[in-house]
Amino acid sequence: MITGAMTRGAIGFLLHPAESAGVVAPAMEVAERRGFRTWTTIVRPVEDVAEHAHGTELLVTVGGDGTFLFGARLAAPRAIPVLGVNRGRLGFLTDMELEQLPAAIDAFADGRTVRQRRGMLSARIERRDGDEPAEGDAPGPLVALNDVAIRSPEVSLLRLRVDADQELLGEFDADGVVIASATGSTGYALSAGGPPIDPRVRAITVVPLAPHAVITRPIVLPETTVVEVAVLHGRAFVAADGQHQARLGAGGRVRVSPGPELTVIRCAGSPSFLRQLHDKVHFGLPLKPVEREEAGAPRPDGEP
Structure with missing residues (x-):
């Protein structure tokens, strides 16, 4: 109308x-x-x-x-x-x-x-030769403002190899991995243990999901970084902002690169x-609010 x-x-x-x-x-x-x-x-x-x-x-x-x-x-x-x-x-x-x-x-x-610029993500699916898209898979590149998640659709683990600008970032067994923009760092990535990133920072974060390795931690990279995730073992689904989805088998890969820029009005x-x-x-706040004592008020015996 x-x-x-x-x-x-x-x-x-x-x-x-x-x-x-x-x-x-x-x-x-x-x-x-x-x-x-x-x-x-x-x-x-x-x-x-x-x-x-x-x-x-x-x-x-x-x-x-x-x-x-x-x-x-x-x-x-x-x-x-x-x-x-x-x-x-x-x-x-x-x-x-x-x-x-x-x-x-x-x-x-x-x-x-005020106009605030937000970087988005574009994910391109590259399947192993012979693999066909499943019914219902989203066509073409996936575009996300928050994140691109690659994860197992079941309880079984995936073995993933992650490269950043064609350099090995890590190879690990996990439930999956999330690549989030600065805007999306406070969503799925945060709940998976990733760092919150001010959206004015031009960065992305790569967050493994329940990795079976004690030294595997989230990492923050420049937003211009091209991240490639290869599925070495298992079957995965790929979701952009938790909505558009595609399925991927062993030998397939996802290439996540900078997408279109969004202008947010504030x-x-x-x-x-x-x-x-x-x-x-409630980031940085105590689980139980503490009443502030008046300056100089005595504390109960034994209380630090």
């Missing part, structure tokens, strides 16, 4: 299927008052984004982190900036709550927002990376 006069560019609103267009009506009114055309998509996002890409200056995603990731994969190849609105449970990737959106549209129209007052870590995943 398109409304508004054709005076500036357009602002698109990509909504989670559980939402209705009415939730963004106040923001659309602001956008149209500021001279933007507006369009919304819920049922046909792939087709609608492709149809309206020309002239669209901003794509607003309304949902959780999954909706933001989906919108990012559609917008980045078309050089459309993305603004995320949280309607989910965690909302680590999104920038604001729904009630803040009309003011954010005003700020965007006035040029009072507003004044947007939470910092460290604030998000503290608020969303």
Whole structure:
């Protein structure tokens, strides 16, 4: 659906299927008052984004982190900036709550927002001669904002060889390996023991999943690094942002290289990376809050 006069560019609103267009009506009114055309998509996002890409200056995603990731994969190849609105449970990737959106549209129209660049990943599947794609495998290269995961679909181990820029990084038995962007370092990679990386840092991290080797640890590499993962033994599936998947047998490999760049729109007052870590995943905080004692108050006997 398109409304508004054709005076500036357009602002698109990509909504989670559980939402209705009415939730963004106040923001659309602001956008149209500021001279933007507006369009919304819920049922046909792939087709609608492709149809309206020309002239669209901003794509607003309304949902959780999954909706933001989906919108990012559609917008980045078309050089459309993305603004995320949280309607989910965690909302680590999104920038604001729904009630803040009309003011954010005003700020965007006035040029009072910040554009933050995010590197994405592209994964190309190379199968052993004679192996055919399985039914349902995603066609072509996989694109991810968060991560590319190569892992066993069962309880059996994989033997993997990982090379970085054609130099051996490691060969190990494990459940799999995750290659995450700086943005994705706080997702699957973090839960697997990887380091959180500020998304302004141009880096990726390679995180083995439950490796059977005590010296195998996550590593941070420049985002320009090309990482190749070869399946030496076992069968694996490859997932980009936990959604698009392909299967791979022994002798196959995955080549992960820099993908398209995403522009994320941030507003004044947007939470910092460290604030998000503290608020969303309680990073660096005690499991049980400790009440601060008044300065000079005596401690109970025997307490350090």
